[in-house]
Amino acid sequence: MELHLHLEGAVRAAALVRLSSRSPDPIFPDLAAVRARRRELGSKEAFFGFYRDVCRQLRSPADYALVARGLVSRLARENVRWAEITVSPAVVEKIGLDWFDVVDALERVFLEHERKGGGRVRILLDLVRHWGPASAARVLDLHAVRPWRRVVGFSLGGDETAHAARDFREVYRRGRKAGLLPVVHAGEWAGPESVADALRFLEPVRIAHGIRAVEDPALLKALVKKGVVCDVCPTSNLRTGAVSRGEAHPLRRMLLAGVRVTLSTDDPGLFGTTLAGEYRRAASWGATGAELARCAATARQAAARTRSYRPR
């Protein structure tokens, strides 16, 4: 099970070089250039710069399909039986592509993957926080025009410091009413108050990251009481500068407090990681075998929750 995973961030290094080579002045002329960009990571700014440069290489629905093929082949290798992949219609439109053309291209890849027994793929629609509530509403509009049956939920992502959670209250109300599972990126770069605001105004079933909740014991208790699952991505938190050192990562404090935690890769192509790699990293920070088994069990329960989600 992998629940926190962005398609645009899943571009493998070789695919990135291939896509980039069509430009007269490629940003990623070879694998060494990709590795160099990975080494430069360590801050939010460097991460968004890398992410933007990757998105700039996507110029057609076929490019999206190429990325999706690379992603599902990795999921198959790791025997991931259920993946919730976040895809950004707003980024697709920003690039100048038609969302429904991209949906058709992606659907073919995911369908083939499932037919070959590669595990289930479901989609979360990305709402880009720093593009504001109108952009987020537009994503739900697109889904209402032609619902993609593979879509099970939506997730507010992007720069957490750009807009307050309450600005998206109406969008979340609408998404929930449409039967879509509400997920929010919070407590990554912004503090515990961002997690508290997400809980209060957006009522998510899951929080992407949520790690800074450890700074507020009452908030940890609230997460436990509500049963909100936090999809934590250890490598991502290091590479984006959310956490400075692995030993300081809040994962174990969250687990010890009883928070329901799952592990994911977030942007495996950008960070050069795998799901097994995330478990190994968590173990290297002291997570016990029992704790890691609990993360895996929580992921199975969270996937079951997605399957049974009904609007209130």
Ligand SMILES: [Zn+2]
């Ligand atoms: Zn994410």
